[in-house]
Amino acid sequence: xxxxxxxxxxxxxxxxxxxxxxxxxxxxxxxxxxxxxxxxxxxxxxxxxxxxxxxxxxxxxxxxxxxxxxxxxxxxxxxxxxxxxxxxxxxxxxxxxxxxxxxxxxxxxxxxxxxxxxxxxxxxxxxxxxxxxxxxxxxxxxxxxxxxxxxxxxxxxxxxxxxxxxxxxxxxxxxxxxxxxxxxxxxxxx
Numbered sequence: 001x002x003x004x005x006x007x008x009x010x011x012x013x014x015x016x017x018x019x020x021x022x023x024x025x026x027x028x029x030x031x032x033x034x035x036x037x038x039x040x041x042x043x044x045x046x047x048x049x050x051x052x053x054x055x056x057x058x059x060x061x062x063x064x065x066x067x068x069x070x071x072x073x074x075x076x077x078x079x080x081x082x083x084x085x086x087x088x089x090x091x092x093x094x095x096x097x098x099x100x101x102x103x104x105x106x107x108x109x110x111x112x113x114x115x116x117x118x119x120x121x122x123x124x125x126x127x128x129x130x131x132x133x134x135x136x137x138x139x140x141x142x143x144x145x146x147x148x149x150x151x152x153x154x155x156x157x158x159x160x161x162x163x164x165x166x167x168x169x170x171x172x173x174x175x176x177x178x179x180x181x182x183x184x185x186x187x188x189x190x
Contacts, residue, residue: 003090006099019060033103039185050081
């Protein structure tokens with residue numbers, strides 16, 4: 001796997017105007033804050049546009065998400081479509097922001113990772129309280145949530161995040177036009 005540190009990506013963008021940043025987070029996460037000039041194609045839509053993106057083959061492409069996990073999955077999708085020279089921003093936007101590098105913000109939103117923690121924690125707490133106060137069978141809810149989190153950690157996937165990504169809140173107010181974004185990515189225009 002080819003990764004870049006935030007500082008190395010910042011230097012690449014300053015020295016190579018043909019370099020592209022492809023942000024695979026949800027449109028809402030992208031609105032919350034992204035690297036200036038990045039193109040947004042959410043991971044769950046990437047595979048249907050991967051073949052079109054091969055036109056960008058001769059240019060450096062760096063994949064970005066919040067922590068790096070979704071970008072690594074996007075790397076697999078793009079490599080399978082023939083884009084072998086893609087790289088991943090190590091640590092994603094979390095490390096980019098920790099490094100104090102510039103972020104373009106359109107609208108404040110909760111990240112998908114925070115949403116997963118809030119929903120999972122809330123369901124586990126409600127289930128535990130209901131098991132104590134209402135009926136012991138409610139203990140199955142925190143058991144299911146905990147099992148889902150273990151599965152998520154073991155497989156590096158998150159079903160809850162995939163479901164939350166499809167909610168209207170996470171689509172963003174700009175209603176991300178993926179086809180237009182892919183055309184701009186290939187042509188490398190803003």
